[in-house]
Amino acid sequence: MALTKNDVVTSVHKLGFTKKKSVEIIEALLEIIKSTLENGEDVLISGFGKFCVKQKEKRRGRNPATGADLILKERKVVTFKCSGKLRDKINGKI
Numbered sequence: 197m198a199l200t201k202n203d204v205v206t207s208v209h210k211l212g213f214t215k216k217k218s219v220e221i222i223e224a225l226l227e228i229i230k231s232t233l234e235n236g237e238d239v240l241i242s243g244f245g246k247f248c249v250k251q252k253e254k255r256r257g258r259n260p261a262t263g264a265d266l267i268l269k270e271r272k273v274v275t276f277k278c279s280g281k282l283r284d285k286i287n288g289k290i
Contacts, residue, residue, distance in 0.1 A: 233274055245278040
């Protein structure tokens with residue numbers, strides 16, 4: 197089961213904030229992250245990981261439904277690399 201934005205808002209609400217303030221905090225945080233990535237800058241959250249914007253060059257591809265060759269346009273993608281602390285925690289080393 198995935199963690200939803202509503203789950204995060206509920207967790208912030210449990211810290212003592214009003215529900216409305218919790219929504220505002222999470223929305224503001226997400227907007228900061230989105231605008232930073234939109235500007236081509238990386239987002240580093242210590243102990244969690246790093247979101248990076250990478251440029252993908254145009255390349256040959258294939259339509260999986262028809263098998264037809266096609267050219268995929270160049271584009272930007274967001275990648276995530278988790279921190280060593282998070283990786284260790286996930287693997288039960290901490």
